Amino acid sequence: MAFKQVSSPHSHARQSTGQIMQLVLLATLPGLLVLSYQFGWGLLINILIATISAISAEALILKLRNRPIEFYLRDYSAVVTAVLLGLALPPLAPWWLVVVATVFSIVIAKQLYGGLGSNPFNPAMVGYVVALISFPIEMTTWVTPVSLLAADVSHPGLLESLAIVFAGNSPVDGVTGATPLDLFKHSDGLLVEQIYQNNSLFSAASFAGVGWEWANVAFLVGGLALLKARIFTWHAPMAMLGTLALMSMLFWDGGSSNSPGSPLMHLFSGASMLGAFFIVTDPVSSAVSNRGRLIYGALIGLLVYVIRAWGSYPDAVAFAVLLGNFAAPFIDNYTVPRTYGHGQSRRATDKETSE
Amino acid sequence: MRRIWDTPGGVHPPDNKAQSLTSGIGQLPLPEKLILPLTQHVGGAAKVCVSVGEKVLKGQKLASASASISAAIHAPSSGWITAIEERAVAHPSGMSAPCIEITCDGEDRWIECMGYPDYKQATPLQLRNLIADAGVAGLGGAGFPSAAKLDRGTHMPVDTLIINATECEPYITADDILIRERADQIIQGIEIISHLLGTPKTILIGIENNKPEAIAALNQQCQGTGIEVVSFPTKYPSGGEKQLIYILTGKEVPSGQLPADLGMVCLNSGTAFAIKRAVIDGEPLISRITTLTGEACDINRNYEILIGTPVSHLLEQNAFNPDLCSRLIMGGPMMGFSLTSSDVPLVKTSTCILAPSHTEIPDGDPAQACIRCGLCAEACPASLLPQQLYWYARADDHERLQAHNLFDCIECGACSYVCPSNIPLVQYYRSSKGDIVNARTAKATAAVARERFEFRQVRLEKADTVRETKREARRLATEQAKITSPTTTQSSGSSAADIIKAAQLRGSTRQASPEQQKAKLERTLMAAEMRLKEAQQRLLQATTNGSADQQTQQLASVEAAKRKVEQTAQRLTEVSH
Amino acid sequence: MITLLTDNTMLAALIALVGLGTLFGGLLGYAAERFKVGSDPIVQQLDELLPQTQCGQCGFPGCRPYAQSIADGDAINKCPPGGQATINAIANLLDVTAPSLDEAHGEEEIRTVAYIREDECIGCTKCIQACPVDAILGAAKLMHTVIAEECTGCDLCVEPCPVDCIDMLPIVENIGQWQWPAPPNPIDLIATTASGMHEDAA
Known part of the structure; x- marks a missing residue:
């Protein structure tokens, strides 16, 4: 009787790459809901456009590369990239901005390097940075959070939003405005307290910045759920948030006019939590060992703070992550774990010396 | 406890x-x-x-x-x-x-x-x-x-x-x-x-x-x-x-x-x-x-x-x-x-025969791309980096594989078990281990072949020189003979003396010149010294992890090699003076 | 002196450049000597990579002469016994792109070992003289035999044999030498599955 020849192990854990990606998508839901509540339909439209363009771009490239399309689309990695990008791009951004950013992410930053697993940089962040550098005005126009809208203004409805996104209609005055980090950066010469008092973005906030604080909490919840499900380890996100908190505490200096902001503001503003749990944890472009991930996360946390405090863009996470991606192979080289039965770990580039 | x-x-x-x-x-x-x-x-x-x-x-x-x-x-x-x-x-x-x-x-x-x-x-x-x-x-x-x-x-x-x-x-x-x-x-x-x-x-x-x-x-x-x-x-x-x-x-x-x-x-x-x-x-x-x-x-x-x-x-x-x-x-x-066949016998190491159904152990899906999730590194009981090993195995980078301690892998399969992309990691490692071992053996055999080839080359050269000197001596002898008996036509009659002379000449060429003797002795000396070195090495090994018997045996061979070196050196000094 | 230089900008520039050139040239020369990377001569390294079958298929009488020739600029794809693996290794060493094997010198074949059908051997010693690694034992008018472990499979002994009693037998893999093959390339595997060629794709 003949049987199949297969290498051990014969049993496998029941978790596939596609399932992991689906879990990540699920975990973004709380954040997405809070953001949509705060900023209206724009984000959902972003995500829709991004997902469609990501899947089409991925399918096209797979076809050109002679790869089975359905098999690779089932890993959901393109959808994850699209959703993350959709969450990061400003709501009510013109459709072509989203398409350009997404297509760039998928085609240039991912597939041209060899597809999933081979890209040195986080595709969503590459797409984001390209859009940011190319279209600075569109990229810095955010929607005002719902609670701060003037009494007679409301977020555009679905149809109205679609018109803004696709036909280029201008939104009503007062619907768009600056983000807390933006505002903070451009309020030089004022004491922190004054900024807080003068601006409703801060004065109406519970602890960080209206709109953003709860979105960050929601992403934190989603991220913790993924951590619980052991989708990634705590090392990189915790190192990033820890460093960010530490740096903002060190340089807080009691809220003088030079202060770059409070730790709470830094942790719960902008893309801090989204970055920590959904971007920094992207395994493909991060360091590989746990020790390496600690360093990688800390480096990104440090860079986020440095860019926010002293750089000229407020969107620190994207740049910090890309710089971290650059450093990942270097970190890996010095953080090879110590193998059982070996005295000391070696550098990865050390080659076996002939016995 | x-x-x-x-x-x-x-x-x-x-x-x-x-x-x-x-x-x-x-x-x-x-x-x-x-x-x-x-x-x-x-x-x-x-x-x-x-x-x-x-x-x-x-x-x-x-x-x-x-x-x-x-x-x-x-x-x-x-x-x-x-x-x-x-x-x-x-x-x-x-x-x-x-x-x-x-x-x-x-x-x-x-x-x-x-x-x-x-x-x-x-x-x-x-x-x-x-x-x-x-x-x-x-x-x-x-x-x-x-x-x-x-x-x-x-x-x-x-x-x-x-x-x-x-x-x-x-x-x-x-x-x-x-x-x-x-x-x-x-x-x-x-x-x-x-x-x-x-x-x-x-x-x-x-x-x-x-x-x-x-x-x-x-x-x-x-x-x-x-x-x-x-x-x-x-x-x-x-x-x-x-x-x-x-x-x-x-x-x-x-x-x-x-x-x-x-x-x-x-x-x-x-x-x-x-x-x-x-x-x-x-x-x-x-x-x-x-x-x-x-x-x-x-x-x-x-x-x-x-x-x-x-x-x-x-x-x-x-x-x-x-x-x-x-x-x-x-x-x-x-x-x-x-097992590819059920006709094989159970042996001393057969702990278990597992006949799973298709639902228990399904046929694996094709491998997807490695997303470097690191689950394998977390599962590895030897603290290796399975995904790095995987990339190097696919690139046939033997040096890096060994630098990442491939040979400390116990092939437990924990990495493949957790891999969400279903990559047959263990099979990659086994195959690479086999390739590395084969490459080592091939290198060792190549080294032996090189040594034998070079030795043969030296031997052939030596044989050539010997033949060359002989030919030269013969040529000299004939010329000598021509000089001593210019009338070659007559020499056929009184050939006996010539033959003896020629034979003597041949004999003298066969008896090596002092230079040749010296060269030969030098070679012997070199070989003897090499043997001595080898014997000493074996002795060292024997003293570190051999039995007492082996030690005495090796000691004796070292002594013998030493004697040989001394003798040859002495003869060499005699010849050169 | 200073005035001379300030007046003659041309001369000043000349002196400055020559001075700098000498200084940096000297520095570079010193560094090259001081931090010289000691390594084997290239011929030695090339010889290490060649398979040492000494078969002469490359057109040289042995591996070392071919290594010498490569060092002098010869093509690196003339070694059929080493095959693509050797070519890749040499290309890596010399930092050039690896060409494929030059078919003019033969094809890459599985390794063989010479075997003398001993009852047919007439003891002519011709094969003994042909063997580049002295792997054949025997004497005139006595039967010859191959030391299988030392045989490189070069097949140089086959041609001189007057009675054609030497066979080149492929080395058969036994259970002890068996090793797991590398898994199939995942892309090929999926491609067949997707195109439905694989029956139990579901």
């Missing part, structure tokens, strides 16, 4: 042990034929000492150990030797190897057994020979000949004896059931081993805490013996020798060394049982406990099977349904290997 250490990594696959534990150890009807491969262990194949047609009794030796690391093979039942030839054996390759076939006569008649119930009177050497004669090899799956493991001649004294009853592989319950039913004999076996090793200070039995009945049985038997039963949380692969040693002692076996280098010996509980049988009852290793499990068989239980029983016989007796079966595995689902 003894302190236990936690190993890095590890996985928790569903243990699936209950189904084969519903009944005790069963017996199979005698198969018609038994097939005994000559290599059922690590090391050299056993040397056949019977011939075809011979009648043999149960327990009679059929093949004896051929080297220091080898194991004898005995007849598991009485019958006739009907063939000694290549047969398909239980091996991942599905290839054949030399086997002895016995056609059973059904009488199952024992040869006379000489036991040593009073083993305490025996010397360690006698006991070891007894174990070696009984053909005991590690029954946990690796099959390392036990007598070789218990040889402490070249190692430091053993202070810790570890009995491995971990059985961390899912599905397998052979050790578990053996301990439940025969703990007393296992303890006797451990006492024999302890006596043989000069009573080590610490004797530990390591067992996972998912076997409460077995732990209770051991605890009961161990009372007052000084043997300690240590149970620890279930985690695959705690049963790996290196992992178990770390769990129980917190010590790591350095890479490339053996537990014996730390003063430890680690044996499987089944092996301890076999040693008890061999020493006290005088019965060689002709049977073992094997688990038969998996949904493709109606009956799941443990059997005491005769070594050499064809797998098909075991399957037939248990209502095996080939249509249900997705693959046939010898060993567990993590480290076992797939």
Whole structure:
């Protein structure tokens, strides 16, 4: 009787790459809901456009590369990239901005390097940075959070939003405005307290910045759920948030006019939590060992703070992550774990010396 | 409570042990034929000492150990030797190897057994020979000949004896059931081993805490013996020798060394049982406990099977349904290997036959791209970086593979188990290991070939020079002859004198000039010096890890080489002056 | 002096450049000597990579002469016994792109070992003289035999044999030498599955 020849192990854990990606998508839901509540339909439209363009771009490239399309689309990695990008791009951004950013992410930053697993940089962040550098005005126009809208203004409805996104209609005055980090950066010469008092973005906030604080909490919840499900380890996100908190505490200096902001503001503003749990944890472009991930996360946390405090863009996470991606192979080289039965770990580039 | 250490990594696959534990150890009807491969262990194949047609009794030796690391093979039942030839054996390759076939006569008649119930009177050497004669090899799956493991001649004294009853592989319950039913004999076996090793200070039995009945049985038997039963949380692969040693002692076996280098010996509980049988009852290793499990068989239980029983016989007796079966595995689902045929025999290392259904172990999906998720690195019990190894294996980068300690991989399969992209990591590592070993061998043979080629080149050159000088001398001689007898026409008459002269000349050329002599002596001197160096090196090796005999022998050869060097040097000075 | 230089900018520039050139040239020269990377001569390294079959299929009388020739600029794809693996290794060493094997020198074949049908051997010693690694034992008018472990499979002994009693037998893999093959390339595997060529794709 003949049987199949297969290498051990014969049993496998029941978790596939596609399932992991689906879990990540699920975990973004709380954040997405809070953001949509705060900023209206724009984000959902972003995500829709991004997902469609990501899947089409991925399918096209797979076809050109002679790869089975359905098999690779089932890993959901393109959808994850699209959703993350959709969450990061400003709501009510013109459709072509989203398409350009997404297509760039998928085609240039991912597939041209060899597809999933081979890209040195986080595709969503590459797409984001390209859009940011190319279209600075569109990229810095955010929607005002719902609670701060003037009494007679409301977020555009679905149809109205679609018109803004696709036909280029201008939104009503007062619907768009600056983000807390933006505002903070451009309020030089004022004491922190004054900024807080003068601006409703801060004065109406519970602890960080209206709109953003709860979105960050929601992403934190989603991220913790993924951590619980052991989708990634705590090392990189915790190192990033820890460093960010530490740096903002060190340089807080009691809220003088030079202060770059409070730790709470830094942790719960902008893309801090989204970055920590959904971007920094992207395994493909991060360091590989746990020790390496600690360093990688800390480096990104440090860079986020440095860019926010002293750089000229407020969107620190994207740049910090890309710089971290650059450093990942270097970190890996010095953080090879110590193998059982070996005295000391070696550098990865050390080659076996002939016995 | 003894302190236990936690190993890095590890996985928790569903243990699936209950189904084969519903009944005790069963017996199979005698198969018609038994097939005994000559290599059922690590090391050299056993040397056949019977011939075809011979009648043999149960327990009679059929093949004896051929080297220091080898194991004898005995007849598991009485019958006739009907063939000694290549047969398909239980091996991942599905290839054949030399086997002895016995056609059973059904009488199952024992040869006379000489036991040593009073083993305490025996010397360690006698006991070891007894174990070696009984053909005991590690029954946990690796099959390392036990007598070789218990040889402490070249190692430091053993202070810790570890009995491995971990059985961390899912599905397998052979050790578990053996301990439940025969703990007393296992303890006797451990006492024999302890006596043989000069009573080590610490004797530990390591067992996972998912076997409460077995732990209770051991605890009961161990009372007052000084043997300690240590149970620890279930985690695959705690049963790996290196992992178990770390769990129980917190010590790591350095890479490339053996537990014996730390003063430890680690044996499987089944092996301890076999040693008890061999020493006290005088019965060689002709049977073992094997688990038969998996949904493709109606009956799941443990059997005491005769070594050499064809797998098909075991399957037939248990209502095996080939249509249900997705693959046939010898060993567990993590480290076992797939059998390509059910005609192969069960051997000393066959812990389990697993016949899973398609739902239990489905055919794998094709591998997806590695997303560097790092789950494999977290699961690796040796703290390797499996994904880096995977990339290097695919790139055939042997240097990097070795720099990332590929050879410390124990192939436990934890990395492949957790891989969400379904990448057959272990197969990549096995293939790369094979390639690296082959490349090393190829390099060694190439070096030998180069040396021989260069030596030949030198020899041919030398021969050329010798021929050249001879030719030159002959030419000179003829010219000389022409001068002495210018009238060549006359010389034909008085040729006798010329011939003698020419012969003398030839003789003188053949007798080497002082330069040639000197050159020859120099060569001899060089060779002698080389031999001296080699001899000294061997002496050094012998002093570090050889016996006294070897040392004296090497010392003598060093002396001889020295004398030769002195003599040649002296002659050389004589010639050059 | 200073005034001379300030007046003659041309001269100043010349002196400055020559001075700088000498200084840095000297520095570079010193560094090259001081931090010289000691390594085997390239011929040695090339010889290490060649398979040492000494078969002469490359057109040179042995591996070392061919290594010498490569070092002098010869093509690196003339070694059939080494095959693509050797070519890749040499290309890696010399930092050039690896060409494929030059078919003019033969094809990559499985390794063989020479075997003399001993009852047919007439003891002519011709094969002994042809063997580049002295792997054939025997004497005039006495039977010859091949030391299988030393044979490189170069087949140089086959041609000189007057009675054609030498066979080149492929080395058969036994169970001890067997190794797991590398898993199939995942892309090929999926491609067949997707195109439905694989029957049990579902």
